[in-house]
Each structure stands twice: as structure tokens, then as C-alpha cells.
Amino acid sequence: MSAAPCVAQERTVKSEKHPFNLETVAEGLRNPWAMEKLLDGRFLVTERAGRLRVIQDGKLQSAPVANVPNVFARNQGGLMDVRLHPDYASNGWIYLSYSKPLPGGALTSIIRARLKENALADIETIFEPPAEEATNSSIHFGNRIQFDGKGYMFFSIGERGEMQNAQRLENVKGKVHRLHDDGRVPADNPFAKQAGARASIWSYGNRNVQGLRIQPGTGVLWATEHGPRGGDELNVIRRGANYGWPVITYGIDYGGSKISDISAKAGMEQPVVQWTPSPAVCGMDFYSGDKFRAWKGNLFVTALALQKLIRVTLSDGKVTGQENMLEKSGRIRDVRCFDDGFVYVIYDEPGKIVRLAPAG
Numbered sequence: 416m417s418a419a420p421c422v423a424q425e426r427t428v429k430s431e432k433h434p435f436n437l438e439t440v441a442e443g444l445r446n447p448w449a450m451e452k453l454l455d456g457r458f459l460v461t462e463r464a465g466r467l468r469v470i471q472d473g474k475l476q477s478a479p480v481a482n483v484p485n486v487f488a489r490n491q492g493g494l495m496d497v498r499l500h501p502d503y504a505s506n507g508w509i510y511l512s513y514s515k516p517l518p519g520g521a522l523t524s525i526i527r528a529r530l531k532e533n534a535l536a537d538i539e540t541i542f543e544p545p546a547e548e549a550t551n552s553s554i555h556f557g558n559r560i561q562f563d564g565k566g567y568m569f570f571s572i573g574e575r576g577e578m579q580n581a582q583r584l585e586n587v588k589g590k591v592h593r594l595h596d597d598g599r600v601p602a603d604n605p606f607a608k609q610a611g612a613r614a615s616i617w618s619y620g621n622r623n624v625q626g627l628r629i630q631p632g633t634g635v636l637w638a639t640e641h642g643p644r645g646g647d648e649l650n651v652i653r654r655g656a657n658y659g660w661p662v663i664t665y666g667i668d669y670g671g672s673k674i675s676d677i678s679a680k681a682g683m684e685q686p687v688v689q690w691t692p693s694p695a696v697c698g699m700d701f702y703s704g705d706k707f708r709a710w711k712g713n714l715f716v717t718a719l720a721l722q723k724l725i726r727v728t729l730s731d732g733k734v735t736g737q738e739n740m741l742e743k744s745g746r747i748r749d750v751r752c753f754d755d756g757f758v759y760v761i762y763d764e765p766g767k768i769v770r771l772a773p774a775g
């Protein structure tokens with residue numbers, strides 16, 4: 416087995432800082448949602464309908480990984496993120512998030528497991544959603560998982576289409592959460608000692624966070640938040656902070672009606688940047704590789720509806736520039752910058768993975 420995937424070169428693309436080749440890593444996927452790179456060069460890819468697929472030697476393996484939990488595969492629900500534990504090399508833990516079917520509908524759940532042969536083994540529940548909070552809504556599940564390398568795991572849950580959930584601390588919806596990597600609630604979480612509040616909450620007022628990453632070098636947690644019609648947001652997520660949804664927003668309802676008269680309020684965080692019209696921002700990742708020197712420290716943000724990859728330049732926590740890349744190329748679900756220095760882009764449907772490789 417070779418470590419490098421076989422890739423087919425599609426075309427060369429010009430961009431502001433680097434020309435790059437667009438190389439196909441895998442095709443024939445159905446609604447791929449997230450991917451990870453294993454130490455031996457294989458890739459794991461989640462498909463929303465509930466399949467975990469393996470790409471080996473440049474080929475998408477036909478048999479999905481066995482023992483993946485049943486998922487609520489409706490509309491936006493299903494199998495979502497896949498993340499390796501920061502100490503994966505020694506402990507083998509792979510984390511998966513999914514819409515867990517429950518008597519009242521579904522809600523976002525997280526497990527971890529080890530990959531043995533082509534099956535999940537040693538499965539442990541890391542976040543069990545409160546069953547009474549399950550809903551039949553098929554939208555706004557979130558989700559993204561991010562480790563901080565200090566033993567903690569952050570993850571997001573969307574407000575499930577009921578916007579007022581985001582302001583209420585007695586439910587897990589419309590929030591960013593923090594747990595120990597084994598699922599225990601840290602005693603120093605901001606609302607851990609508040610009666611009636613869900614102890615896992617780290618921040619609230621978050622509509623539907625589908626991108627969540629720690630910035631290399633600063634340790635700061637950033638999030639992309641899928642807005643209504645207008646008002647997609649990039650936020651810096653701080654302990655215990657309220658991100659405003661739906662009390663403040665730069666967007667309006669999909670039907671055109673007003674959600675709020677105000678876009679700012681004391682005690683509520685402002686986004687670092689807001690996008691109107693909504694690109695429908697989804698996954699994001701920071702670039703810290705060596706293949707594209709001028710992109711170092713940049714943030715890549717994906718867009719579903721407006722079909723593009725946004726390269727964001729940052730300085731001191733502020734956005735100093737944006738470049739639209741791969742415009743009109745398809746709905747982009749996620750982006751990953753792995754240690755090999757390539758930029759991997761996941762297209763929703765037709766589902767495929769391409770990577771940006773240096774050209775010239």
C-alpha cells in the first residue's frame with residue numbers, strides 16, 4: 416500500500432497568491448460530509464446517509480466501514496463529522512457525530528471508536544443527547560468537532576429550526592459545547608453550576624455552526640455560522656458568550672419576513688465578519704502547511720449555496736482580506752488542510768473530493 420493517494424489532475428487554476436492544480440482524490444460519493452487522513456495515508460469519509468467510507472491507494476473502497484450507528488438520515492440529518500483524537504497515533508480513537516434517532520425524532524450525538532479491519536470496534540458514547548430534547552425537525556443539526564490538544568473537545572449543535580432554543584440555557588440546541596475528550600463535563604464550564612442549565616454549554620446564541628477550528632499559534636476557537644437569508648457569520652468563540660441569535664442578526668427569514676430589528680446589543684457578541692447575501696457557509700480550516708507558502712495562517716471557508724471556497728486573511732483577530740476561489744464549481748461542504756500541505760475540498764453532490772496542489 417502506498418502512502419500517497421493516486422490522483423487525477425483535472426485542471427490548473429490561477430489565484431491571487433498561488434496557481435494550483437485541481438486533482439481528483441475520490442468520486443462517486445453520496446453527500447460526503449467530512450473527512451480525515453489516517454497515519455498510513457488512507458482517508459475516512461462520512462456520507463450523510465450513514466456510511467463511513469475508506470479511500471485507499473486512491474480508490475474509494477466499495478464496502479463501507481461496519482458498525483456505524485443507525486442515523487436519522489433525513490434532509491440535513493445523518494452522519495456528519497469524523498475527527499481523529501489528537502493522540503490518535505497512541506490511542507486509535509476516531510470520533511463520529513451523527514443525528515441519533517430517538518423516540519421524539521433525532522438529535523446530535525457523538526461516539527468514539529477504533530477502526531479494526533473494516534469495522535468500528537470499542538465503541539463508546541461521548542455525548543448522549545438528552546432524549547427529551549429530540550425533535551422531528553430535519554434541519555440545523557450543526558455540527559463540527561474540534562479538539563484543543565489540552566484534553567478538551569468542542570462541538571456544535573444547531574438550534575434545530577426553533578430559533579428561540581439558541582437563547583435558552585436549559586437545552587443543548589443552538590450552542591457550542593465543551594467536554595473532556597472522554598465525554599465528562601468539565602467542572603469549570605461556564606454554566607456547570609447554574610441550576611437548570613445544560614452543563615456542557617460553552618457558548619450560546621449560535622444558530623447553526625458547521626465550522627469549528629482552533630487557530631494554530633493562538634489557540635483561539637473560531638466558528639462559521641450558517642445564517643438565515645443573509646447574515647452568515649464568522650465568530651471567535653469565547654467562554655460563556657452569547658452570539659445573539661435570534662435577538663440580533665444581519666439576516667432576514669427565508670420567506671422575507673423580519674427576524675429582528677437590531678443587529679447589535681450590549682452583552683451579545685458581534686461576528687468578526689458577516690456575509691450578506693448568505694454564501695451558506697459550512698466547514699472551515701486553517702492552512703499551516705508548507706506547499707502554499709503565501710497561504711500560511713489563512714482560513715479557508717466553504718460555501719454551499721454560493722458555491723465557492725473563500726480564502727480569508729486574518730491579522731490580530733480581524734479579517735483583512737477575502738478571495739473567492741473555485742466559484743460556481745459546486746456546493747462545497749468542507750475543507751481540510753492536512754499535514755501533507757494539500758488543501759482538500761469536499762463537494763456535496765455529485766459527491767467528490769478534490770485537492771489543491773501547487774502548480775508550476
Ligand SMILES: [Ca+2]
Binds near residue numbers: 686
Ligand atoms: Ca451572531
